[in-house]
Amino acid sequence: MKLKKLVPACTLALATMFGASAQAQISGDTIKIGFISDLSGLYADIDGPAGAEAIRMAIADMGGAVAGKKVEVLVADHQNKPDVAGAKAREWFDTQGVDMLIGGTNSGTNLAMAKVAQEKKKLFISVGAATSALTNEQCSPYTVHYAYDTTALAKGTGNAVVKAGGKSWYFLTADYAFGTQLQNDSSTVVKAAGGTVVGSVRHPLSASDFSSFLLQAQQSKAQILGLANAGGDTINSIKAANEFGITKTMKLAGLLMFINDVHSLGLKATQGMYLTDSWYWNRDAESRAWSRKFFDKFKRMPSSIQAADYSAALQYLTAVKAIGSDDADKVLAQMKKTKINDIYAKGGWIRDDGSMIHDMYLMQVKSPDKSTEPWDYYNIAQTFKGEEAWTTKAESKCATWK
Amino acid sequence: MQVFLSQLTLGLVNGSFYAMLSLGLAVIFGLLGIVNFAHGALYMLGAYVAFIGMDKLGINYWAALIVAPLVIGALGVVIERLFLRHLYKIDPIYGLLLTFGLALIAEGILRYSFGVSGQSYDKPDLLAGSIDLGFMVLPIYRAWVVVASLTICLGTWFLIERTSLGATLRAGTENPALVQAFGINVPLMVTLTYAGGAALAAIAGVLAAPIIQVTPLMGSSLIIIVFAVVVIGGMGSILGSIITGLALGLVEGLTKVFYPEASSIVVFVIMAIVLMVRPAGLFGKEA
Numbered sequence: 001m002k003l004k005k006l007v008p009a010c011t012l013a014l015a016t017m018f019g020a021s022a023q024a025q026i027s028g029d030t031i032k033i034g035f036i037s038d039l040s041g042l043y044a045d046i047d048g049p050a051g052a053e054a055i056r057m058a059i060a061d062m063g064g065a066v067a068g069k070k071v072e073v074l075v076a077d078h079q080n081k082p083d084v085a086g087a088k089a090r091e092w093f094d095t096q097g098v099d100m101l102i103g104g105t106n107s108g109t110n111l112a113m114a115k116v117a118q119e120k121k122k123l124f125i126s127v128g129a130a131t132s133a134l135t136n137e138q139c140s141p142y143t144v145h146y147a148y149d150t151t152a153l154a155k156g157t158g159n160a161v162v163k164a165g166g167k168s169w170y171f172l173t174a175d176y177a178f179g180t181q182l183q184n185d186s187s188t189v190v191k192a193a194g195g196t197v198v199g200s201v202r203h204p205l206s207a208s209d210f211s212s213f214l215l216q217a218q219q220s221k222a223q224i225l226g227l228a229n230a231g232g233d234t235i236n237s238i239k240a241a242n243e244f245g246i247t248k249t250m251k252l253a254g255l256l257m258f259i260n261d262v263h264s265l266g267l268k269a270t271q272g273m274y275l276t277d278s279w280y281w282n283r284d285a286e287s288r289a290w291s292r293k294f295f296d297k298f299k300r301m302p303s304s305i306q307a308a309d310y311s312a313a314l315q316y317l318t319a320v321k322a323i324g325s326d327d328a329d330k331v332l333a334q335m336k337k338t339k340i341n342d343i344y345a346k347g348g349w350i351r352d353d354g355s356m357i358h359d360m361y362l363m364q365v366k367s368p369d370k371s372t373e374p375w376d377y378y379n380i381a382q383t384f385k386g387e388e389a390w391t392t393k394a395e396s397k398c399a400t401w402k
Numbered sequence: 403m404q405v406f407l408s409q410l411t412l413g414l415v416n417g418s419f420y421a422m423l424s425l426g427l428a429v430i431f432g433l434l435g436i437v438n439f440a441h442g443a444l445y446m447l448g449a450y451v452a453f454i455g456m457d458k459l460g461i462n463y464w465a466a467l468i469v470a471p472l473v474i475g476a477l478g479v480v481i482e483r484l485f486l487r488h489l490y491k492i493d494p495i496y497g498l499l500l501t502f503g504l505a506l507i508a509e510g511i512l513r514y515s516f517g518v519s520g521q522s523y524d525k526p527d528l529l530a531g532s533i534d535l536g537f538m539v540l541p542i543y544r545a546w547v548v549v550a551s552l553t554i555c556l557g558t559w560f561l562i563e564r565t566s567l568g569a570t571l572r573a574g575t576e577n578p579a580l581v582q583a584f585g586i587n588v589p590l591m592v593t594l595t596y597a598g599g600a601a602l603a604a605i606a607g608v609l610a611a612p613i614i615q616v617t618p619l620m621g622s623s624l625i626i627i628v629f630a631v632v633v634i635g636g637m638g639s640i641l642g643s644i645i646t647g648l649a650l651g652l653v654e655g656l657t658k659v660f661y662p663e664a665s666s667i668v669v670f671v672i673m674a675i676v677l678m679v680r681p682a683g684l685f686g687k688e689a
Binding site: 040041042043044045046175201202203204206207208209211212213215216219231232235236239240243244245260261263264265266269 | 404405408409412413415416513517518519520521522532538539541543544613614615617619623624627655658659662663665666667
């Protein structure tokens with residue numbers, strides 16, 4: 001009688017042990033990647049549904065399965081609301097068994113997701129957010145900030161423009177956390193490089209008309225107009241600056257611009273502008289080949305964020321494959337040990353504050369007659385190698401990096 | 403002084419848009435009693451019709467200025483015949499909800515087909531360039547916007563308030579049964595009024611598109627301000643909406659000089675004050 005009960009119990013125990021050692025430690029029997037981004041609002045073109053597809057492309061390139069387990073991706077729209085993003089992340093970690101979360105655009109939502117991931121001890125890779133707070137005041141041992149941040153943007157464009165002779169600056173700034181942070185970071189860089197900041201004007205988010213603000217900028221007699229805003233606000237500022245002839249007396253510096261913005265404005269309105277980005281589809285043969293695949297699906301070239309989505313998913317899965325586990329601490333340790341070399345980053349590595357350190361690029365927008373094919377928009381004017389563009393240890397306020 | 407004059411001029415340009423859009427809303431509300439929340443969407447659709455016409459079909463700006471209001475006016479006929487006519491007898495809130503829903507659908511469809519970054523189209527060569535006013539450089543296109551919208555606004559006002567057609571329209575909404583008895587087709591008149599309001603929004607859309615980016619969200623960011631304008635001017639008052647539109651453009655322009663951060667709320671602050679002092683609006687008749 002006793003024996004009869006014992007046999008199945010032993011069998012079960014044995015099976016569990018063998019199962020664990022033979023099939024590696026994958027929780028829930030699938031590897032689940034969550035992706036929360038703006039899928040329908042003003043940032044949907046630079047990331048959005050195409051960003052989700054980039055992650056699926058990475059999974060497909062890994063063969064759809066890693067360490068013998070299927071890889072799944074869950075996608076949700078945060079509608080640019082931090083509370084929605086935080087609640088979705090919590091739900092996925094608690095009930096769906098999500099192993100790693102990729103954060104899309106919008107700084108506020110990413111800060112919310114980073115908090116939840118830290119609490120749940122799960123890996124969070126922030127791709128689309130600009131705020132440097134993710135690796136600075138609010139850094140977490142579970143956050144990797146993958147593509148770019150406000151510091152890198154400011155160091156890139158700010159330094160280059162001052163060096164090219166643009167000494168006096170005036171800022172047109174979106175009146176919320178992101179805009180003021182970008183302005184502050186840029187002012188610091190400009191002053192350190194020997195330039196001056198003569199003034200700034202703050203405009204409400206999604207302002208309907210920029211001409212008044214631009215006339216104020218023009219009256220400042222500064223050489224450079226720094227655009228510390230994003231998306232539609234940047235686009236409409238540039239349009240109005242051209243229309244009012246501001247571009248004849250001042251040079252524009254877009255502090256956060258994506259290729260979609262340039263595409264939308266056209267080269268005639270943007271030619272000669274400097275901007276800093278983490279990637280350009282036409283950078284090398286490898287990036288071109290991948291971008292062509294992307295283009296076939298979406299009829300547009302990928303933004304740097306979409307390429308970074310692909311890379312983040314690919315590197316995560318590669319690490320899971322190497323160690324046969326999806327345990328967040330182990331995977332992160334493995335990712336930190338390995339150099340990142342793919343279509344997005346060359347020789348990238350994850351620093352202890354969570355920043356993924358890689359080259360950044362200063363682009364200059366081509367004039368229409370120099371553009372030889374659709375989406376051929378940039379010349380790479382300068383490459384910032386390795387840590388050059390990023391926060392230094394001395395500047396950082398990240399507690400875990402001290 | 404220079405700053406002052408140039409900001410006033412820019413305020414006038416923005417005021418022209420407010421005036422033209424709030425005029426359409428006032429006409430529709432005054433004659434139909436419908437709070438047309440789809441007005442922003444019609445404005446956006448007008449800009450898209452022009453964009454598609456110019457970019458894909460190769461028509462020029464001037465043709466677009468005529469085609470877009472016709473297309474959107476026809477859409478207005480469909481909306482009125484299909485949906486709005488069932489709502490005249492019931493609470494105005496239903497008309498508001500219905501038109502709001504239509505606006506969301508229109509935005510969603512265009513976001514799906516064109517994305518959110520937006521498209522742009524060039525202004526016609528005739529209106530390119532700028533004039534030096536001494537205190538500022540004014541792009542000719544902006545001057546054209548002011549002239550065109552003032553002409554359209556005053557024309558509409560004249561049509562409704564000073565012609566016999568306008569008188570019939572107003573009588574038809576006051577007492578449909580009696581006017582019908584005179585042999586006038588009141589339902590047709592109502593349909594055409596809504597179509598006319600929609601066409602006004604479309605013209606504003608075509609005029610705005612060379613200045614700002616054509617995006618599916620361009621209507622919803624403007625419609626709230628325009629509603630505030632209508633409330634301040636007095637719901638249904640046609641001349642009131644024109645004058646308030648221009649005046650608020652000027653006030654907003656000045657706010658941008660003295661306290662730029664407040665420029666997006668100054669209209670609403672004024673609205674709150676007006677509602678407290680004169681609930682029917684500056685030009686509305688007290689009930």
